[in-house]
Amino acid sequence: MFQQLLFAAVVSGALYALVALGLNLVYGSLRLLNIAHGDLVMIGAYTAFWSFTLLGISPVVSLATTTVLCAAFGFLVYVVLLKRQLGSPALAQRLEANSLIIFYGLSVILQNGASLAFSATSRGYQFLDGVHSFAGVSATGSMLLLLGVAAAITLGALAFLRFHVAGWSLLAVIERKDAAAVVGVNVERVQMISICAGFAIAGVAGVLVSMTQQITPFMGFPFTIAAFVVVIMGGLGNIAAGIAAGFVLGFVETFGVALTSATYRSILIYGIFVGVLLLRPQGLFGKAVQAR
Amino acid sequence: MTGKPFLIAAFAVVAGLLALVPQLGSEYWLGVAFIVAMWIALIQSWSLLSATTGYISLGHAVFYGIGAYVLVVSLDWMSVPYALALSGAAAGLLALVVGLPVLRVKGPYFVILTFGFAELVKNLVMLLETRLGQFSRMIFDAPSLEALYYAMLALAVIATALAAWTAQSRFGRGLAAIRENEVAAEAIGVPVTRLKLFAFVASAIIPGIVGGLLVLRTSYFAADQAFDPAVSFTIVTTAIVGGLGRVSGPLLGTLFLVILSELLWARFPQAYMMILGALLIVFILFVPQGLAGLVGRGLKR
Numbered sequence: 037m038f039q040q041l042l043f044a045a046v047v048s049g050a051l052y053a054l055v056a057l058g059l060n061l062v063y064g065s066l067r068l069l070n071i072a073h074g075d076l077v078m079i080g081a082y083t084a085f086w087s088f089t090l091l092g093i094s095p096v097v098s099l100a101t102t103t104v105l106c107a108a109f110g111f112l113v114y115v116v117l118l119k120r121q122l123g124s125p126a127l128a129q130r131l132e133a134n135s136l137i138i139f140y141g142l143s144v145i146l147q148n149g150a151s152l153a154f155s156a157t158s159r160g161y162q163f164l165d166g167v168h169s170f171a172g173v174s175a176t177g178s179m180l181l182l183l184g185v186a187a188a189i190t191l192g193a194l195a196f197l198r199f200h201v202a203g204w205s206l207l208a209v210i211e212r213k214d215a216a217a218v219v220g221v222n223v224e225r226v227q228m229i230s231i232c233a234g235f236a237i238a239g240v241a242g243v244l245v246s247m248t249q250q251i252t253p254f255m256g257f258p259f260t261i262a263a264f265v266v267v268i269m270g271g272l273g274n275i276a277a278g279i280a281a282g283f284v285l286g287f288v289e290t291f292g293v294a295l296t297s298a299t300y301r302s303i304l305i306y307g308i309f310v311g312v313l314l315l316r317p318q319g320l321f322g323k324a325v326q327a328r
Numbered sequence: 329m330t331g332k333p334f335l336i337a338a339f340a341v342v343a344g345l346l347a348l349v350p351q352l353g354s355e356y357w358l359g360v361a362f363i364v365a366m367w368i369a370l371i372q373s374w375s376l377l378s379a380t381t382g383y384i385s386l387g388h389a390v391f392y393g394i395g396a397y398v399l400v401v402s403l404d405w406m407s408v409p410y411a412l413a414l415s416g417a418a419a420g421l422l423a424l425v426v427g428l429p430v431l432r433v434k435g436p437y438f439v440i441l442t443f444g445f446a447e448l449v450k451n452l453v454m455l456l457e458t459r460l461g462q463f464s465r466m467i468f469d470a471p472s473l474e475a476l477y478y479a480m481l482a483l484a485v486i487a488t489a490l491a492a493w494t495a496q497s498r499f500g501r502g503l504a505a506i507r508e509n510e511v512a513a514e515a516i517g518v519p520v521t522r523l524k525l526f527a528f529v530a531s532a533i534i535p536g537i538v539g540g541l542l543v544l545r546t547s548y549f550a551a552d553q554a555f556d557p558a559v560s561f562t563i564v565t566t567a568i569v570g571g572l573g574r575v576s577g578p579l580l581g582t583l584f585l586v587i588l589s590e591l592l593w594a595r596f597p598q599a600y601m602m603i604l605g606a607l608l609i610v611f612i613l614f615v616p617q618g619l620a621g622l623v624g625r626g627l628k629r
Contacts, residue, residue, distance in 0.1 A: 069436050117613065134612045136386070136439050137568060140561060141612070144605030148598040261447075264440060272437075299455060306448035313441045314429050 039172040049286025050186035053279045056266035058237035064210035064273035065230035068135035072143035074256030080242020081251040106239030107232040150253035158250040178247035271319020365480040371578035372487035377531035379572040382507035387442030391419040391532040393555030395539030400549040419536025423529045450555035464550040571618020580619040
């Protein structure tokens, strides 16, 4: 029983870490709070669902198509909505303050667009649903795939930030945009790539979610909230701590619900959310980046 | 054209016209006017804190919800006017209690904190109701729609007058100083914390009473509906579309959105929401001064 819970906690922790990673990238490098982040998870999930049910394309392939699709969407949002505004300092400051509202608008459009196109019915499909048992844990193949992909992406992101020179540019932009520009980092380019990567990661997470859960046009919002909780716990803009915080939330949620009951789930999540913001707005593990 | 007497006259005419709506004898139009007055009251109250100080609250549904809950519970013990007063007092008290810690948090953190706080309270009330074995509550023999409408209209007028008074008062200038530069404001002796807390409490009381009135109108209370975050979002959307920082903004925003929703909501709910989302983006990016700003510029020309 304990092993099973532990496994469930690790799976949901990995998923939270992955979803939050994308949100954190966008906040870190652009200082924009993307409240539509969970809706990209929804887009990814529907891409995988329709590819599988209509065209018989494996979700593993959809991981790639979704990456391209969501990155392209990120690029579009960047060019159409954000680029001109980020260009001038005065507009950029206003944009930061208003990003929540812009992305809320986007979120409403995506949710209702999906609901109009696909109806609000919840949908699901079966993929890799054979059960494997080991060490007192029963897991479906899809869960293991989720875990593997999430681990690969989060570890890959950490390694990229640690070892690759482009990763250092990203860290520099997250830390201090103006100073990064002075030492020759192409800030605009880093921001553009960050938003594409952030959107793509959310899409990939959506493909993974669609293999293990029912999907609906309005499934994104809980992911947005979870991602916000994780990112706040880790400290806004702090990529590595955010990944750790994803697992913290997975554990707290899984064990908290197991010890009490499912009715406490939302109270637990929002309680952590409010508590951390009030008591440690810089995050549990260290320093968040300056909101500027 | 834009002098103060002109504005006061314009508001008086609007309020007068709204006061005549019950004479039409149409239940439908009375319902629409009730909703118009409701949003005006909510948005003017919200503006008192958020438009003036720049502390954007995305959690005003919590005050509205608490007002609704207190009303439906207290109606067992007292008559409607007292219960409504209690609704407003409860919302103000909640703001007073959470105000100090919450208002220390700034910028985007404040926005998401207010949202998270509202959701937390919603879930706590839902848990409490489940524990009490209540899934929803009904109200019997509520006052007539006409009476409720006059009460709501009074709230809208009071909230608008409060916003107009604040705009030109010492209090309002203090709040504007907080918006422009809080640290500098504090340095030159503006009692920042006290002003913010006062604005927060003031912006909570009327939404509390509004929540109570709406429950009387629907005769039905369920926690997830009373604390619906869509209320918070609609307040912010309408305020921005109308134009922040002008007393006429909430009026124009409300009229615009109520007309849009009457035309589209019943037949094309998703399309309505998508248009709303698109409007929000367009206004934030390209028309930051809102409808009130557009109209103001049009009048000057």
